Amino acid sequence: MPRSPAPEILLDLSQDKVTVIDETGRFQYLNAATRDLLGYDPEELVGTNAFELIHPDDADRVLAAFETLLVDGEPPDAPMEYRYRTADDDWVWVRTRVFPPSETGLDGYALSSRDVTLEVESRRRLETIASTSPDVLWMFTADWSELLFVNEAAKPVYGISREKLRERPQAFLEVVHPDDRPAVEDAMQRLSAGESTNLDYRIGTGDEGMRWVRVPARPVVEDDTVVAITGFARDVTDEYRRKRQLTVMDNLLRHTIRNDMNIVDGTAEQIATRVDDALRAADAPIDDAAGLATDLVDHAETIRRVADDLLTSAEKQRGVIDLLRRKEPPKPLRVASLVETAVDSALADADAAAAEVSVCCPDDLRAFTHPELDYAIAELVENAVEHAEAAPEVAVEVTAPAARVEITVRDNAPPIPAEERNPITDRWEMDDLTHTGGMGLWLVYWIADRSGGDLTFDSGDDGNAVTISVPDADCESTPPGGTWGDPGGVAVGPAEADGGAPVTGSDPVPNEAPDDAAATYGVPRDPYSESIDE
Secondary structure (H helix, E strand, O other): OOOOOOHHHHHHHOOOEEEEEOOOOEEEEEOOHHHHHHOOOHHHHOOOEHHHHEOHHHHHHHHHHHHHHHHHOOOOOOOEEEEEEOOOOOEEEEEEEEEOHHHHOOOOEEEEEEEOHHHHHHHHHHHHHHHHOOOEEEEEEOOOOOEEEEOOOHHHHHOOOHHHHHHOOOHHHHHEOOOOHHHHHHHHHHHHOOOOEEEEEEEOOOOOOOEEEEEEEEEEEEOOEEEEEEEEEEEOHHHHHHHHHHHHHHHHHHHHHHHHHHHHHHHHHHHHHHHHHHHHOOOOOOOOHHHHHHHHHHHHHHHHHHHHHHHHHHHHHHHHHHHHHOOEOOEEEEHHHHHHHHHHHHOOOHHHOOOEEEEEOOOOOEEEEOOOHHHHHHHHHHHHHHHOOOOOEEEEEEEOOOOEEEEEEEOOOOOOOHHHHHHHHOOOOOEOOEOOOOOHHHHHHHHHHHOOOEEEEEEEOOEEEEEEEEEEOOOOOOOOOOOOOOOOEOOOOOOOOOOOOOOOOOOOOOOOOOOOOOOEOOEOOOOOOOOOOO
């Protein structure tokens, strides 16, 4: 019968370093792999303290785990990774499993250590790359019960820390827009079943400020079994905002301008017909010369008025395009100065001289916003004055609730029509059946949106209250740079940190594509104009 090899021979054939240490941490035994891994002869380490060769940055952590083992008698749930000194004063990463005497029957603690330096360095390089990526890189187990990896981008994109996701792997579902959550859950089930997905969905709600993310995901399959799910999430809010901007411009051209041109065309035809009728009756006395003159004057006035509106719209559209091309992040600005500039600008028109405008604004309040905020305020004041049926009464009130700055413009004008408000408050829906006829309110909304804020309406029989909400610059949660709103931001004119000079236009953008192009450069387009269908 062949003789079995001695256990020491088998241990020396192992490529893993196998050692035994006593309760004080001193080596009792080391196999031959010690020489290949660390450069030491096993005999020269016997009797030395194993923990003295651990890297100083790792020593406390490893020693604490060993002391816990001595007390509880249970090894760590997972192998430990740490750096170990070699004979030539270099460091290698090792992954060590610990086996207590109760499992081995030895008079000491058995350690099996493997060189994982290349693996750790590769992982560190990948983590470095992941840490600089603005996309959320992630990996879950196949049943989504455990988070295997996620980079730091999870916090700015989803608003959830990595620690929270590790504790509750499906916590990201809580920030998914309720209308999109079923589609996300369906995609998760398909991924677990081995199907790749590519889904766009919304994060947040209208009150909190929604964002769009695009999430391509793939199952990791081994031996025909899904063992993990991996993918990334990219913030594509700006893409949806651009789409919505283009839809606004398209609606303006196809609805508002085309409707106005139809009026011009029809009026010109009426003039031609009226003159033609008069010429045919030239041989007979023209009994209604006064009526003819009146008609021609009225028709000409209609053409002049509509043409003037078209020119104003064209100027505003050009201003909007200019705004979209410029980039400037939000910054802290003194609100009182912005409000003062806005009211002065709005009341510069002679028609607004009789308006009664009151202002209530704390002098030291600062908002984290784009410099165009004063233009947005001026637009709301101008609209309030223009649409008041009685003597205009306008109140500008500034408050600072819960880390926000809210600028509310109240008026005594008729209620803003729902067809003008709804496309704005419904941040994501915009199509041929849902559109507005002007750009004034859109521009106000875009300014708030690009500042990380929002625009809300409260309209009733006694007037309107339109509120611009933006972050408070002096709140701890306010970012130090332009990290909220549109990544690029917009700027239309110079603005100083204490409030800024009058700005000629502005347009923060929601996420699909708003529907107007007006209100810019001193002649605000009527944002209350009636909706124009095709």
